[in-house]
Amino acid sequence: MTESFLSPDRYRRSAALFEAAQRVIPAGVNSTARAAFSGWTPHPIFVDHGTGATVVDVDGNEYIDYLLGLGPMLLGHRPEGVTRAVIERIQSVGTVFAMPTELEIELASAIAAAVPSIDTVRIVNSGTEGVLYALRLARTYTGRRKVIRFEGQYHGFADAIYWSKHPDLAVAGPDRHPVAVAQGPGVPTEMGDSLIIAPWNDLDAIEEILVQHGDDVAAIITEPIMCNTGCIVPEPGYLEGLRELTTRHGALLIFDEVITGFRIALGGAQAAYGITPDLTVLAKGLGGGFPVAAVGGRREVMDLAADGTVSIAGTYSGNTIAVASALESLRFLSHEASYDDLYRRSNRLREGLAALLAERSIAGDVVGVGPVYQVWFTDVEIHNYRDAARHARADLFRIWWEEMLDRGVLFHPGHLENLFVSFAHRDEEIDATLERASDALDALVLRARTLTR
Ligand SMILES: Cc1ncc(COP(=O)(O)O)c(C=O)c1O
Structure with missing residues (x-):
C-alpha cells in the first residue's frame, strides 16, 4: 500500500468540518487529546456514529474501534x-x-x-x-x-x-x-x-x-x-x-x-x-x-x-x-458480563499482535493487562516514562497507526496512549483486526526502510 493515509478523497467531509470547527472552537476540538497537535494530523476524524465495537466517521469510513472514547465505552457504543x-x-x-x-x-x-x-x-x-x-x-x-x-x-x-x-x-x-x-x-x-x-x-x-x-x-x-x-x-x-x-x-x-x-x-x-x-x-x-x-x-x-x-x-x-x-x-x-471472555479475546489479540511482530522480526512488544495494552516499537523493555521517552519509536508507531487506520482499525495516534478492548468486541472483530494487522505490518516493514532516525 502506498502512503494513502488521510487521502483527501477518503476524508473530505472530516477535513471540511475541521476547517469550520477551527473558526469557533480552539484547535477545532473540545479536548487536548483530540487535537491535531496530539497526533491527529493532518486533522481529527469527525464521527458520525458508533455501535458496539464499530465507529463510522462522517465520510462513511467504518472502523473496528479500540479507542473506545479513550476508555469509557467499556460496554461498547450505545449499550x-x-x-x-x-x-x-x-x-x-x-x-x-x-x-x-x-x-x-x-x-x-x-x-x-x-x-x-x-x-x-x-x-x-x-x-x-x-x-x-x-x-x-x-x-x-x-x-x-x-x-x-x-x-x-x-x-x-x-x-x-x-x-x-x-x-x-x-x-x-x-x-x-x-x-x-x-x-x-x-x-x-x-x-x-x-x-x-x-x-x-x-x-x-x-x-x-x-x-x-x-x-x-x-x-x-x-x-x-x-x-x-x-x-x-x-x-x-x-x-x-x-x-x-x-x-x-x-x-x-x-x-x-x-x-x-x-x-x-x-x-x-x-x-x-x-x-x-x-x-x-x-x-x-x-x-x-x-x-x-x-x-x-x-x-x-x-x-x-x-x-x-x-x-x-x-x-x-x-x-x-x-x-x-x-x-x-x-x-x-x-x-x-463475562470477564473471562473479555480476557480471552483481549489476550488473543495481544498475543496475535506480538506474534505478527515477531514473525517479521520487528523489534517490539505488546504490553498490558487484559483489555488494555499498547504496542511498543522498541528493543528495550519499558519500565517507566524515561524508558519510553528514550526507546519507544514514535515514528514506527505512526506508520502502524496510519496503516491500521487505512484498513479500518481505530486507536489513538499517540504511541503513549492505549488500545482498549470492550465487552462488545467479538471473535469476528479480533480475527479481522489480526488479518488487517498482518497486512499493516508488512506495509510498515516496507515503509520503515525509508526512515532515518
Ligand atoms: C488515570 C487517569 N486519571 C484521571 C483522568 C482524568 O479523568 P477525566 O478526563 O474524567 O477528568 C484520566 C483521564 O484520562 C486518567 O487516565
Whole structure:
C-alpha cells in the first residue's frame, strides 16, 4: 500500500468540518487529546456514529474501534441497557434537583460491594474531580502537604496535579530525582512545591523520598497499572511495596483507577493484585459512556466529608443520568458480563499482535493487562516514562497507526496512549483486526526502510 493515509478523497467531509470547527472552537476540538497537535494530523476524524465495537466517521469510513472514547465505552457504543436506563430516568424522573435521590444509595452500595477497599463513596462528574478530592482528603487526614506522583502518569487537568505527565527530558532533571514540570505556563509554579515527582517501578527511589520527606508526605497517588505512558505493568512486588512504605511512613495510598477500574476486574486492579489502597478514584469504566466518576475509600478518611471538614461539592454530582447509567453499567458488569471472555479475546489479540511482530522480526512488544495494552516499537523493555521517552519509536508507531487506520482499525495516534478492548468486541472483530494487522505490518516493514532516525 502506498502512503494513502488521510487521502483527501477518503476524508473530505472530516477535513471540511475541521476547517469550520477551527473558526469557533480552539484547535477545532473540545479536548487536548483530540487535537491535531496530539497526533491527529493532518486533522481529527469527525464521527458520525458508533455501535458496539464499530465507529463510522462522517465520510462513511467504518472502523473496528479500540479507542473506545479513550476508555469509557467499556460496554461498547450505545449499550442497550444503559441507554434505556438513562432515557427512562430522564423521562420519568428528571435530571438535577440539588436534593438526594434514592438510587444514589443503591449506586454507592453497588460500588462498595464491587471495589474491595471502598467503605463509603461520593459520586462526582469526572476523574479530574475525583483526584482533586482524593488529594484534599489525604492532606486533611494526615495534616501533611506533599503528594508523591509519578512521571509519565496523568491524573486529570487540575493545576495541583497536572505536572510531569510527559516532560521534555532536557528539563526534567536526573532519572532518580525528577523535577516537577508544569503542563504549561498557566499552572502556578508554586503548586509544584507541593508535589514530589518520582520514577515509577522503583521502590528504592520511593523509600529514599519517604526517609527524607516522610513527615510531610500526605499521599502517594498512582495508577496501579501505568496506562498513561502506553501501558506499563507494575513489577512484581511494586504495588505491595508502595502499600507497605506508605503505611510505615503514615502516608495514604491513592489508587487512580480511572482507567483500570471495572476494566481489569469488577473490583479494578486492586482486586486483581490484592492491594488495598486508602482511597480510590473511579471514572471511565463506571458509566457506560456517561460522565460519572467516584472517589471512595476507608470510612475514617471519607468521614472527613461527613461533617463538612472536607467539602466535596458539585451542582451535577449524583445527577440522575450519571446515577442511572452507572447503576445499569454495574448491574451488567456484575451479572451479565463475562470477564473471562473479555480476557480471552483481549489476550488473543495481544498475543496475535506480538506474534505478527515477531514473525517479521520487528523489534517490539505488546504490553498490558487484559483489555488494555499498547504496542511498543522498541528493543528495550519499558519500565517507566524515561524508558519510553528514550526507546519507544514514535515514528514506527505512526506508520502502524496510519496503516491500521487505512484498513479500518481505530486507536489513538499517540504511541503513549492505549488500545482498549470492550465487552462488545467479538471473535469476528479480533480475527479481522489480526488479518488487517498482518497486512499493516508488512506495509510498515516496507515503509520503515525509508526512515532515518
Ligand atoms: C488515570 C487517569 N486519571 C484521571 C483522568 C482524568 O479523568 P477525566 O478526563 O474524567 O477528568 C484520566 C483521564 O484520562 C486518567 O487516565
